Amino acid sequence: MAVANTTLPQDRIAFSRKIAYGLGAFVNNLLAAAIGGMMIILNLGFGMNPALVGIAGAIPRATDALIDPLMGFISDQTRSRWGRRRPYIFVGAILSGISYAVLWAMPIGKTESFYFWYFVIGSNLFYVAYTIFAAPWVALGYELTPDYHERTRLMGVQNFIGQIAYLVSPWFLWIMTHKPWFSTPTEGARSLALTIGIVAACVGILPAIFLRERFVHEPETEASTAAREARTSLWQSTKHHTIEFLAGCKSTLQSRPFLKLCIATFLVFNGFIMISSFQSYVIIYYVFGGNQERGAEYAGYAGTLGAVSTFAVIFFITWLATKIGKKRAFYVSTGLSMVGYAVKWFCYDPSRPWLVMLPAPLMAFGLGGLFTLMGSMIADVVDCDELETRQRREGMFGSIYWWVVKVGMAAALAGGGFLVNWTGFDVALAGAQTPRTLVLLRLCDVLVPFIASGIAIWAISGYPITEEKAQDVRQELERRRGLANQPVVIP
Template sequence: MGKRSGVTAEYATPEADRVPFAQKLAYGMGAFVNNTLAAAIGGMLIILNLGFGMNPALVGLASALPRVTDALTDPLMGFISDHTRSRWGRRRPYIFVGAILSGVFFAVLWMMPTGKSEMFYFWYFLIGSTIFYLGYTIFATPWVALGYELTPDYNERTRLMGVQNFIGQLAYIVSPWFLWIMTHKPWFSTPVEGARSLALAIGAVAIVIGIMPAIFLRERFVAAPIAAPVNVSGTTRPQESMWDIVTRNTTLFFKGFATTIKSGPFRRLCVATFLVFNGFIMISSFQSYVIIYYVFGGNQERGAEYAGYAGTIGAISTFGVIFLVTWLATRIGKRKAFYFSTGVSMVGYALKWFCYDPTRPWLVLLPAPLMAFGLGGLFTLMGSMIADVVDVDELETHERREGMFGSIFWWVVKVGMAAALAMGGFLLNATGFDVALGSQQTSQALFLLRLSDVLVPFITSGIAIWTIAGYPITEEKAHDVRRALEARRTAAGTQPVTSP
């Protein structure tokens, strides 16, 4: 047989392991809903200040506190989903119900009455968004876990994640227009009216599109091995008190959580994601400051225009990146594809030092397509690689924990993002930048702004590559694990059962 990057051609994807394109689209619809809701609740926060007159500090507090609850409920929902047994599967019932709850709660969240006090709006939004995030978790955590089990094939997993990432990116083409929609005078008399109408539309989209993965997809592991089942119908073991049930499941939850984070390959994926994503997030605002105050000498209109051009080029380039990285990963392996995509983004970050030039402002557009490789490649590859880790975990523990792995991974992303945004503010202050100075920023402040804008994501991305260098699951290893699992399932008579 011929060779392909050191792996024999016997690893070509069997037809039985391929996910039909229509089903990939159905799974990708979940990504569109997931990203739209996440972008909308952040992008519409400004209406609390512009429309309801809330103090920006209270707005920040009301939006941050529910994230604490969200971070706690994600792993819990992952555990519940992994241990559910129903005729419809482990994931689909929650996806269906969660999509409906998310859409309804999001719409209600923005139906605040006018003429109330600032503290009324604070508590309304705080309690309402906490409830919304609960519905959002019920939808998102099982949806993520479902993607890990749709195919057992090493390369088909990458193709699946490429499609879902591509469709999910469409949300970020639409979401930048939310503020314009809410404040467009010919449509709405006030921003509050615009927010209410937009929330109703987003809620409807979340419900109609969000239930599609539950309707059109089927689970492979309806009867997956677990330590102790939690029956969705509510039946329990004979002669067990409620306290016994709570105690047993609490013990299982913490045991599963501990086992998951002990996985060395999984920790490497979490650390690499934390570094690449949050290195970018930490200095996400620096690029605009550099373009406005260094390239255009404080001209906010011109600087914002070019920053917008660069952002649009980056967003459009991400679609091409997803295609390329997906194809590349099936040729040279996921680890090497990560080296490539992250390495190209590092080149883009480095080019900013030379291309952000006051004498040639058009050069600010050149690094954008290269930087798009960072996040575009990251979220195409990570989901596929975590699915491989789940198989290794099953081989070692005799349990399947897609929900727990997915929830902890995204918990790391959320907590890291909050920390990165906070650290970014401190770093901005440390540069000496003072918005009150306008175009009269000191040369040292501008130098440190530029240096941070380049070095922070460059260094974190480089460390991420070093981290993934020790990731042990190659294509050959993944196929060995699969063969061992299938042999064990056959011997035990527990081959995957597809949900109805």
């Protein structure tokens, strides 16, 4: 095994800047966890059918996935005095906070159809705002350092800070259903969403304020200015940018290393998302016999333990990746999470409810390792792409990556709702669910993420970018454009 290269002083990112970038991860995770974790109130509070809840969650995510690549392309092509990423991060954070608060301000006493369409339309608007913030923020992280290991350290810090959101998100259901605070779950949802919206807007603007971009566009030449002026009509300009956008999408999807990362993330993340509500159903209706408050309490304990454990996982996987490589570190983290999923079958026990917390530290390796390693690996892919195409396309790669994830998330949420119906679950039965329903809920909760994670390990086995190759690519890029001081000018 080759000795790891030493990170040069000029390649290191100041810890304060890593924290600033990590605050974006906190907002990103808070909004993602909130909209996923609060959707159960559409069933338990507003009385919507679980399958309809799944569809209501899937449709906006599909829309979100479609606009992600467009936002990445726009960010890559932007020329402004504030940079390619920062203006969108600033505006997107504010719009995301406002739209999320409005999303859950649904009036009571309406029909199921009203709630469905209110949520679908409102969440579509929310996801537009969320993408304006998230796509440029993700892209910004890929360009902050050219160093192979410093990228992993950056992603470790941002993932660590992002996990703070998951310390509180497991308690969202408990907060919304806690009767001393709120008379109904719907009232709890409105108040919680307002709080989340304010936090997202205030914290989300900080990366735009305190970070500086490494790459800037080179000044326009007379030839490029003439070409731009030639496209004076709206039609000509739209046609030109559409062709560029489609060509960029095609080129990005032709990168085999990148596709392997997308497939692995799709499987690990969306395998978890598909059964994200199943754990709450199993704990409430199997472990606690239908007692929502007690079940939500223990689900909160397990979720918080998992979030706390993720902090240690991030430290460990960040360190491990610098010793054995990013790909092998992925094998370790995903494999340990599979052990955690498997032992849920034995630990979710009505006679010993405290056992629900034992699988949480092992399951934390799944997403904790995934989002520490994937961002660093994609940054390496972006360098390889620049070597081939002579373009810096962090926005396109980041947005296509999340496009793949979100398309899968839309399918996973819809599939999850139908899976709940397939098990025979009926909220009206409360604690009197049939034995068959409880067994099927438990099987889905264990097998779906376990199998998906196993396939992900197989998919990533062919990922070709080693530390040695990444260093060779960097040296060639620096030879081509020179080892420039910050910021680096790109065409």
